[in-house]
Amino acid sequence: MTAFSLNPEQTAWCAELRTLADERLRPLAEKGEPGRVNRPLLEALGELGLLEVLFAGEAPGAGPASRAPHATSRTPHATSGALGLCLLRESLAYACTEAETALALQGLGAHPVAAHGSARQREQWLAPARAGRAVAAFALSEPGAGSDAAALALSAAPDGASTWRLTGEKCWISNAPEADFYTVFARTTPGAGARGVTAFLVPADRAGLTGTPLDMLSPHPIGSLAFDGVTVTGEDVLGEPDRGFRVAMTTLNRFRPSVGAFAVGMAAAALDATLAHTAGRDAFGGKLKDLQAVAHQVAEMATRTEAARLMVHAAAAAYDRGEPDIARRAAMAKLLATETAQYVVDAAVQLHGARALQRGHLLEHLYREVRAPRIYEGASEVQRTIIAKELYATRSADQSAEQSTPQSATREEPSV
Template sequence: MPAFSLEPEQIAWCGELRTLAAERLRPLAEKGEAGHVNRPLVTELGRLGLLERLFTSGALDLCLMRESLAYACTEAETALALQGLGAHPVHAYGTPPQRERWLPGVSEGSAVAAFALSEPGAGSDAAALSLTAHPDGPGRWRLTGEKCWISNAPEADFYTVFARTTPGAGARGVTAFLVPADRPGLTGRALDMLSPHPIGALDLAAVPVTADDVLGEVDRGFRVAMGTLNLFRPSVGAFAVGMAQAALDATLAHTAERDAFGGKLKDLQSVAHQVAEMALRTEAARLMVYAAATAYDAGAPGVPGRAAMAKLLATETAQYVVDQAVQLHGARALRRGHLLEHLYREVRAPRIYEGASEVQRGIIAKELYADVETLEAPR
């Protein structure tokens, strides 16, 4: 099957997800408080079986879920994605007791997860983490430092926290810990951000953790982080594609109905060509996202580069499409409550989180040059 081809049942499922998002999830999202975890919304995602699919489906299914939900309800998409991002390290690298303790709650929507990687001085450069795990006896540490820009903080029930266990070792000296929110010394505060979903900072003052809290292996936490991001980066692109498609469809409807200069807005060649460009870029981004996800599911080589390309192209494309949609709608799109006003605020953040666009370009270049060195290696 070509990487860009969807089966009829997948197309039908995407339609069902859009309907569920519009009819059952959006009303709950509208009742939520911006900047806070919407637990009724998370619970409904669990009731619909979508959270469980985070752990039973592949990367392509994840992309289809995120794209479809984003089209009709970005808040539902984000709630689902944050559950997956925070809990995937437990699913993929956790011990049986860790998985049994937390994953059922994540799946049913009763336990909220968070992925705590970024710090005030270590956002895009994840290997520069300074939050430190100080030894506190055999198999015991105390976590001290700060995390920042953490989605679902400070309201999550548990965090995947990345801390430095070996000073001066760069990426090789980081360990991932599963830290319940009620651990002594763990506090947090919400941050007032442009996008409406919950983001906060965490302060860790000698928070106790043990070998039972380690995800994966000691000093191998960077592998946990990158393994998670390689899965979720294409799906960030899918989130962006869903927003771009919503903006494009709104623009098609508006330009077909809007009277301007003795005809409809769509009759102006400059407008028609702009809409065509928006559609072209959206479809190209969608195909790259699907191709990257399919490569991940197939265990194909070059997944980090493919994932970076998909996230980069899709997020930059969505920014362009939403911006052009606002321009073609005019002042009405700037009013609070308008779909495009909402998308305009939502679309900016994905170009930064889970690796800024500049970081994605660096990953792509690194992968390309690694391929060149392999080709030029002496035989």
């Protein structure tokens, strides 16, 4: 298997997932309340073994081999790694965006525990999170620190040996305020930028922690959190003190390509809806698809969707191989895929006309869903900044390597 083609097993798994999402998960999603955590839906994701893909290879016993017997008939190889996560998110997004979102938000909140948590933390929280019984949340953004995550101001003031008190706010936090536990990033060393941030695992019932739901354009459960002297100890630290920014970035680097997969799934759903509509819609003495302007628009939608899919798969495969340029490739994948999905869904709405604006229409739903991914987990502008920074850093490193190489090693001596 290469990054640019899926083997038959993976293709079949994607088809199974679409069917599963449509038949088993969509009915649960439709019973949920927009903007609220849908616990039955999350528990169903756990019962079907789909949450296991979030943690494959990240913690002892977390692979799908032993814990996902009911998900599909696929073997663990088809579902493993970042590529498996991308295939899962794209397939769920195509058929049921609510199921995809519930899975992704659970992964963001619980992945730091799987990858950086202590044995005690994993034992207490990871099993229920993987089963969908404990709702997780990733609490990084603040009212004054969204795209500039290193500027966060939530204070973790020392209060004795290995004890801190958290004071401040978090905002636009997925699954807040209904989560059972939060991965919280706080400043333990003032003035140290990214080097002075610590990640904490904070149970929702910790004294001094309160939250408020936010009414957003997309129907996702999102809220704000207030910390009024919330006590945390060394046992709550994820990773090491003052190294929490690494916890945040490794989590985001893992999930950024799969945000692109979420976007590709929505684009594919919009494209297929457009193909069906334009092939059957009578217009100007023929079918809508017979108009060259329409046919060319559909061709552009399909080409961009496929290009985004390939870049997402390539970035995920690079992550699985442990290649050194993960940050750049993940940023490129998220940027291209989310911008492409916005374009494709918008074009689909235009080709469908007024019917696509009716509440309850697939494209009306996708139109509200597709806007958010261009902002969360690093806005498009942040992704461009990351890409440019990585490109110039690579160029500087290459130039330094060339300058340090002896001249005799870089060119052949003339013969005499």
